[in-house]
Amino acid sequence: MRSDSIFKDDIAKIIIPERVLQNRIEELGGEITSSYQHGEEVVMVCILRGAVMFMADLSQQINLPVIFDFMDVSSYGVATESSGVVRIIKDLEENIENRHVLIVEDIMDTGKTLKYVVDMLQTRNPASIKIATLLDKPERRVVKQINADFNGFEIPDEFVVGYGLDFAERYRNLPFIGVLKKELYS
Numbered sequence: 001m002r003s004d005s006i007f008k009d010d011i012a013k014i015i016i017p018e019r020v021l022q023n024r025i026e027e028l029g030g031e032i033t034s035s036y037q038h039g040e041e042v043v044m045v046c047i048l049r050g051a052v053m054f055m056a057d058l059s060q061q062i063n064l065p066v067i068f069d070f071m072d073v074s075s076y077g078v079a080t081e082s083s084g085v086v087r088i089i090k091d092l093e094e095n096i097e098n099r100h101v102l103i104v105e106d107i108m109d110t111g112k113t114l115k116y117v118v119d120m121l122q123t124r125n126p127a128s129i130k131i132a133t134l135l136d137k138p139e140r141r142v143v144k145q146i147n148a149d150f151n152g153f154e155i156p157d158e159f160v161v162g163y164g165l166d167f168a169e170r171y172r173n174l175p176f177i178g179v180l181k182k183e184l185y186s
């Protein structure tokens, strides 16, 4: 972390440093590329807002023609516990029928958000749906029928911020994944 970081006193520890994060994203890009046919077009669906950083970096490591689209769903509001009620705030612009969809998500926690998004996109008859998540907190899973095809890191059950992930909309612009000090939200 920069020594003059405005958030320095809020982060208990860094669990995934910037370099480690970027190396893994490069690997994931390779895995994703080889999982499709050569030259196949993929519609990358970024789940706003947390997956913005991951979408931007991951897409540059995928050697396929990719189309960007964005969907905004929300279940957390300003809380650190999922409300369980997923709302669509912004839908896709693209018609995904008969197209290959790669959902790009920052974190799978309870799994409720991804389950909801996958079920909804499935009704639009895409050629395929795959999921790429940067982080997975398996201990927190409530919805068991959902798995990421590509996952960056498994992390313990701690509330993390940075690299797109927020607490009350803050900390998204940190270049690493860190654990927020408990006293800031408990």
Ligand SMILES: O=P(O)(O)OC[C@H]1O[C@H](OP(=O)(O)OP(=O)(O)O)[C@H](O)[C@@H]1O
Pocket: 047, 048, 049, 050, 051, 073, 074, 075, 076, 077, 082, 105, 106, 107, 108, 109, 110, 111, 112, 113, 114, 165, 166
């Ligand atoms: O597996 P789950 O328990 O459903 O949690 C994961 C979801 O929660 C967060 O979104 P949030 O609603 O906080 O929106 P944000 O991406 O805009 O921060 C995160 O970005 C995932 O989309």
Ligand code: HPA
Pocket: 076, 107, 109, 158, 159, 160, 161, 165, 166, 167
């Ligand atoms: O640990 C987390 N941090 C930020 N947002 C989240 N959404 C689900 N889990 C988390």
